[in-house]
Amino acid sequence: xxxxxxxxxxxxxxxxxxxxxxxxxxxxxxxxxxxxxxxxxxxxxxxxxxxxxxxxxxxxxxxxxxxxxxxxxxxxxxxxxxxxxxxxxxxxxxxxxxxxxxxxxxxxxxxxxxxxxxxxxxxxxxxxxxxxxxxxxxxxxxxxxxxxxxxxxxxxxxxxxxxxxxxxxxxxxxxxxxxxxxxxxxxxxxxxxxxxxxxxxxxxxxxxxxxxxxxxxxxxxxxxxxxxxxxxxxxxxxxxxxxxxxxxxxxxxxxxxxxxxxxxxxxxxxxxxxxxxxxxxxxxxxxxxxxxxxxxxxxxxxxxxxxxxxxxxxxxxxxxxxxxxxxxxxxxxxxxxxxxxxxxxxxxxxxxxxxxxxxxxxxxxxxxxxxxxx
Numbered sequence: 001x002x003x004x005x006x007x008x009x010x011x012x013x014x015x016x017x018x019x020x021x022x023x024x025x026x027x028x029x030x031x032x033x034x035x036x037x038x039x040x041x042x043x044x045x046x047x048x049x050x051x052x053x054x055x056x057x058x059x060x061x062x063x064x065x066x067x068x069x070x071x072x073x074x075x076x077x078x079x080x081x082x083x084x085x086x087x088x089x090x091x092x093x094x095x096x097x098x099x100x101x102x103x104x105x106x107x108x109x110x111x112x113x114x115x116x117x118x119x120x121x122x123x124x125x126x127x128x129x130x131x132x133x134x135x136x137x138x139x140x141x142x143x144x145x146x147x148x149x150x151x152x153x154x155x156x157x158x159x160x161x162x163x164x165x166x167x168x169x170x171x172x173x174x175x176x177x178x179x180x181x182x183x184x185x186x187x188x189x190x191x192x193x194x195x196x197x198x199x200x201x202x203x204x205x206x207x208x209x210x211x212x213x214x215x216x217x218x219x220x221x222x223x224x225x226x227x228x229x230x231x232x233x234x235x236x237x238x239x240x241x242x243x244x245x246x247x248x249x250x251x252x253x254x255x256x257x258x259x260x261x262x263x264x265x266x267x268x269x270x271x272x273x274x275x276x277x278x279x280x281x282x283x284x285x286x287x288x289x290x291x292x293x294x295x296x297x298x299x300x301x302x303x304x305x306x307x308x309x310x311x312x313x314x315x316x317x318x319x320x321x322x323x324x325x326x327x328x329x330x331x332x333x334x335x336x337x338x339x340x341x342x343x344x345x346x347x348x349x350x351x352x353x354x355x356x357x358x359x360x361x362x363x364x365x366x367x368x369x370x371x372x373x374x
Contacts, residue, residue, distance in 0.1 A: 011358075012039025012339070012348035017182070018365060020045060020083060020090045021063070022104075026137075026162070027121045027170030027198065028093025029059050034175045035089075036062030037339035038348050041362045043087075045069050045080060057334050061351050064362035065373035071102050084109050086366055089117040089178055095134075096126045106193045116191040117181040121174045123165070125197035137165035140198040144169075146206050152230070153223040169201025224276055231275035233257070236310060237288035243310035244288060244296050257305035261287055 017040040021032040036042040041064050048068040067083075069076040084090065090109060092099050099105050099120070106118040123140045124130040138159045141147045151158035174196040181194050209227075212218040223230045226249065233248040248254040251271065258267035261284065273280045288296070293309050300307035311319060317328045317335055329336045331352035339348040363369060 013343050013346040015039035018088050020087045022092040024093030026166040028091055030167050030171030031174040032091050033059055041365055043366055058336050067373050081112055085113050091119045093121045096131055110191055115185055117178050119174050119178040119194045121170050121196040123198045137162035140165040141202045143199050144203040146202050149222055165198040165202045168205055170198040173201035232281045237285055239288045239296055240292045242293040245308045245310050247306040253304050253306050260299050260305050
């Protein structure tokens, strides 16, 4: 990320915000990462005998430090209560009632710090027959319509990694909700509980699709709709050595794409064809197979045909657009998506920008020193 236009160093618009993260998996650390990216002073609380896999070097970035506490021990619990007294917000991502059993439920914490914003995220929410049962992203989005609508007629439902439930519907909604509560607390002086459920958040992400279905613009339950990869002009095609993505929805972009594809006089007839006509797709697929991805890029780059190479994760850092925009960084050989969104006056620091002086200052805000942390 290039901050050349901002010679004065800044850690982001959330500088000064202090957040306690009770270590969890999935949406909790993602919410904490997004807040830390934008300048929040995030202190992670971990179990002292942690046996899980090594922490994710991207998802775990930006914390001021990790403090090991055994929350079943009265002395460590009291130490956490002291830290909560210094905090603006707290994040937890356990099943319902786990924090209450530890003596760290929101009622207890808000008594000790009435201004605290207590953020919590679950899969199913806190009511209903599934509230206390286990689940993962694919289970949560299964109840929202998002999973059923994704995929092809041949594949059946296909999960989009764990982006919809864990991160979009869970972590981002939690971070957004907490910032809303923190904004309200500026005038009221009172904290509150922010309760994010991944099923709720994933359902909200489907808002436009439910609206289109109500308008009759999303007729098929899976495959046969404009944005689900069924239309010949909104899908991916295999080329000689990779894949190209086509998003030529608007007629003027579609016509440009077909002409650049080399279909000449046939372009007008294809424009009049049904979007799901298999013969049209097969014809276009055969053309794409005749050239390499690089050759197609020479034809389509810089045009409004809406055609892009499908990059694998090891290629994203060096693509010209990503490099110019500063979308990714490489830190110690690890590819990091850079903090987003961007701010004109209070830019966030790029990943890996911590130093000893900065870390010491952030720990001092918690009343801690480097000797206290992992």
